[in-house]
Amino acid sequence: MFASILLASAAPAAPVAFESAAPVAYLQDVSSGAALYSRDANRRIPTASMAKMMTAWVAFEAIKAGKLKPNQTFPVKDATWTKWNNTGSSMFLKLGEDVSVENLLHGILTVSGNDASVVLAEGMAGTEAEFAKRMTAEAKRLGMKDSRFGTANGWPDEGQTYSTAHDLALLANRIVTDHPALFRQYFGQRNFTWNGVTQANRNPLLGAIAGADGMKTGHSDEAGYCLVGTVLQGKRRLLLVIAGLPTQAARIDEARSMMKWGFDAWQAKPLFARNRVVTEVPVQLGDKSKIRLIAPRDLAATLPKGSTKPISLTIRYKGPVRAPFAKGTELAQLVVKLPDGSRQLMPLVAAESVGTAGFFGRAWNGMKTLVGA
Numbered sequence: 001m002f003a004s005i006l007l008a009s010a011a012p013a014a015p016v017a018f019e020s021a022a023p024v025a026y027l028q029d030v031s032s033g034a035a036l037y038s039r040d041a042n043r044r045i046p047t048a049s050m051a052k053m054m055t056a057w058v059a060f061e062a063i064k065a066g067k068l069k070p071n072q073t074f075p076v077k078d079a080t081w082t083k084w085n086n087t088g089s090s091m092f093l094k095l096g097e098d099v100s101v102e103n104l105l106h107g108i109l110t111v112s113g114n115d116a117s118v119v120l121a122e123g124m125a126g127t128e129a130e131f132a133k134r135m136t137a138e139a140k141r142l143g144m145k146d147s148r149f150g151t152a153n154g155w156p157d158e159g160q161t162y163s164t165a166h167d168l169a170l171l172a173n174r175i176v177t178d179h180p181a182l183f184r185q186y187f188g189q190r191n192f193t194w195n196g197v198t199q200a201n202r203n204p205l206l207g208a209i210a211g212a213d214g215m216k217t218g219h220s221d222e223a224g225y226c227l228v229g230t231v232l233q234g235k236r237r238l239l240l241v242i243a244g245l246p247t248q249a250a251r252i253d254e255a256r257s258m259m260k261w262g263f264d265a266w267q268a269k270p271l272f273a274r275n276r277v278v279t280e281v282p283v284q285l286g287d288k289s290k291i292r293l294i295a296p297r298d299l300a301a302t303l304p305k306g307s308t309k310p311i312s313l314t315i316r317y318k319g320p321v322r323a324p325f326a327k328g329t330e331l332a333q334l335v336v337k338l339p340d341g342s343r344q345l346m347p348l349v350a351a352e353s354v355g356t357a358g359f360f361g362r363a364w365n366g367m368k369t370l371v372g373a
Contacts, residue, residue, distance in 0.1 A: 016261070016264070016265040016304070016305075018037060018258070018261045018265065020037060020039055020242070020254065020258060021245070021250065021253070021254050022039070022242040022243060022244060022245050022254050023039070023040065023224075023243065023244035023245075024039060024040045024041065024043055024045055024165050024241070024242065024243040024244050025037060025038070025039045025040075025041075025165065025240070025241070025242050025243075025254075025258065026038050026039070026041040026165035026166060026169055026240065026241045026242075027238065027239070027240045027258055027259075027261075027262050028169055028173075028238070028239045028240075029236065029237075029238055029262070029266065029268070029302040030173060030176070030230075030237040030238065030239055031235065031236055031237060031268060031297070031298065031299065031300045031302070032268070032299070032300055032301050032302040032336065032344040032346060033344050033345050033346060034301075034302040034342075034344045036238075036262055036266055036302065037258065037261075037262075038165075038166075040165070041164060041165040041166040041169075041241070042146065042164050042165075042166050043164060043165075044146060044162045044163070044164060045162060045163065045164065045165070045223065045226075045243050045244065046154075046156065046159070046161065046162055046220060046222045046223040047149075047154045047161055047162065047163050047168070047218060047223065047226075048154045048156075048218030048219055048220040048222075048223040048226055049089065049112045049114075049153065049154045049216060049217060049218040049219065050154060050163070050168055050216050050217075050218040050226055050227075050228055051135075051149055051151065051152070051153065051154030051161055051163075051218075052108050052109065052112065052117055052152075052153060052154060052216055053168070053171055053172060053175065053215060053216050053228065054135045054138065054139065054149055054171060055108060055117050055120065055121065055131075055135065055152045055153070056105060056108060056109055056175070056186065057138060057171060057174070057175055057179075058124070058131070058134050058135055058138055059101065059105060059120060059124065060175065060178075060179040060182045061138070062124065063101075063182065064178075064179065068101060068124065069101065070100065070101050070102040070105075071100050071101070071102065072100065072101050072123075073098040073099060073100050073101075074098065074099060074101070074104065074119055074120065074122065074123025074124075075096065075097070075098050075099075075119075075123075076093045076094065076095060076096060076097050076098075076099065076115070076119055077119075077122065078095065078096075080115065080118050080119060080122065081093065081094075081095040081096075081115070083118075084114050084115035084118055085115065087114060087115075088114045088153075088155065089111060089112040089113060089114055090111075090113055090114060090115050091104075091107030091108075091111055091113030091115050091116040091194050092113075092115075092194055092195050092197045093107075093113070093115045093116065093119065093194070093195070094195060099116075099119060101120065101123075103194065104116045104119060104120045104123075105120070105186050106186060106189065106192045106194075107192065107194060108120065108153075109186045109187055109189075109216065110186075110189045110191065110192040110199070110201050111192050111194075111199040111201070112202070112216075112217065113153075114153040114155060117152040117153035118152055118153060120152070121152035128151060128152050131152050132149045132150050132151055132152060135149035135152070136148050136149050139163075139167070139171070142170060142171060142174055143170060144163065144167035144170055144171060145167065146162075146163065146164045146167055147162065147163040147164065147167045147168075148160065148161060148162055148163075149161050154218060154220075155220075156220050156221070156222055156223075165241035165242075165243060166241075168228050168241050169228070169239055169241050172214075172215050172228050172230060172239055172241075173239065175187075175215070176214075176230065176237070183213075183214065184213070187213060187214030187215055187216075188201075188203075188206060188212070188213035188214045189201060190206060190207065202217045202248075203215070203216075203217055203227070203229060204217075204227070204229075204251060204252040204255050204256060205227075205229045205230075205231060205255055205256065205259060208256055209231050209256060209259050209260070210231075210233060211231045211232045211233040212229065212230070212231045212259075213230065213231070213232060214228075214229070214230050215227075215228040215229055215230055215239075216228050217251075218243075219248075223243060223244070224243060224244040224245050224246060225244075225245040225246070225247060225248055225250065225251040226241075226242060226243040226244070226245070226251070227240070227241070227242050227243075227251055227255050228240070228241050229255055229259065231259055231263075233263060235268065235298055235300070236263070236268050236300075238259060238262045238263065240255065240258055240259060240262070242254050242255060242258065264305075265304060265305060266302050266303065266304055266305065267302070267303055267304075267305050268300040268301070268302055268303075269300055269301045269302075269303050269311075270298065270299075270300045271295075271299045271300055271301055271313070271334070271336070271346075272295040272298075272299045272334075273295065273298055274295055274296070274297050274298050275294050275295065276294060276295050277292045277293070277294050277351065278293050278294060278295060278315065278334060278348055279292075279293050279315050279332075279348070280292050280293065281293060281315075281317060281319055281320070281321055281331070281332065282319060282320040282321070283320060283321050283322075283323055283354055284320040284321065284322045284323065285322060285323050285356055285357060286322075286323030286324065286354040286355065286356065286357055287323070287354060287355045287356065287357040288323075288354050291321060291331070291350050291351065291352070291354055292350075292351040292352070293315070293331060293332050293348040293349065293350065293351065294348065294349060294350075294351045295334075295346075295348065295349075296328065296330075296347055296348075296349045299334060299346045301336045301338075301344055302344060303338070310339075311336055311337060311338055311339070312336075312337045313334060313335070313336055313337075314334075314335040314337065315332055315333075315334060315335075315348065316332060316333045316334075316335050317331055317332035317333070317348075323354045323355060323356050323357070324353075324354060324355045324356045325350055325353065325354055326350070326353045327349075327350055327351065327352050327353045328349050328350060329349060329350045330347045330348070330349050331348065331349065331350055332347075332348040333345045333346065333347060333348060334346040334347075334348055
């Protein structure tokens with residue numbers, strides 16, 4: 001079912017052209033959901049250390065649920081230390097030491113410690129293999145349709161671990177949206193020191209682009225040089241995924257030029273402020289006959305700079321909405337249609353909870369519907 005609103009607004013003919021040097025590239029404006037640039041974004045790619053974002057997600061979910069505490073410690077086992085001591089990126093853990101979850105997360109997300117990833121995985125799930133199963137299950141639950149994880153650190157495993165740029169962007173979005181405090185605490189740190197060794201974060205956006213605050217680099221022979229990166233400027237957050245670049249210098253150049261283009265060639269047009277009522281839709285079998293739908297965050301369309309043509313807004317939902325549902329449940333989407341035919345989708349959520357009505361409540365609501373009350 002659709003309800004439509006027309007909004008006379010500015011929309012340009014076309015954005016300033018950009019051509020990525022990366023074999024796989026994806027740039028998204030998080031506020032609108034608009035894909036500003038996409039090249040092979042659904043191609044399966046080895047994740048390299050970008051897999052550690054999913055390792056962090058599993059830990060963040062456990063922390064949120066009260067099943068894992070940041071000050072909880074896990075031991076560095078003999079076999080783990082032997083395998084991962086100085087193998088690839090390392091936190092430089094010592095054999096037998098007990099390390100807190102908080103420090104392991106810093107070791108994973110700031111210095112990309114392969115050893116830290118496996119210690120956390122074993123501590124949470126008993127074995128890395130069991131933890132990897134959790135990672136894959138979480139990917140499926142999040143809607144990452146073409147992702148699988150065989151390791152906690154993304155180490156090459158003959159193709160068992162893979163994802164896509166689109167899936168990795170989805171994961172990054174959920175980390176920022178669902179765990180904002182943990183995101184701020186653990187992503188975007190410039191350096192980290194453990195056992196007397198200070199290492200810098202390799203994210204080429206940090207310190208180079210104003211507002212850069214995450215996410216995760218990756219590199220292996222099969223994956224090339226990769227990055228999931230995000231920048232917040234004002235109320236606009238852009239998110240990029242690039243993969244398959246031949247050198248670290250190429251990754252630096254591509255990440256910075258793509259992000260700069262995203263901010264320079266595009267602009268946000270505010271639509272609805274956070275908690276603003278956008279529309280009202282009918283409810284079936286509920287203790288209320290209608291529900292107001294609100295913006296869960298500030299919603300804005302992403303348009304190329306300059307304006308000439310109108311855009312249209314459509315409310316899309318499956319109706320009537322069936323009770324029960326909780327306040328904040330996504331019940332509809334705001335669809336922004338641009339003059340070129342492209343669409344941007346934004347969530348609309350319930351302004352309040354609605355329970356299931358009893359017999360008399362359903363009868364009363366049905367009568368009100370019939371008489372148009």
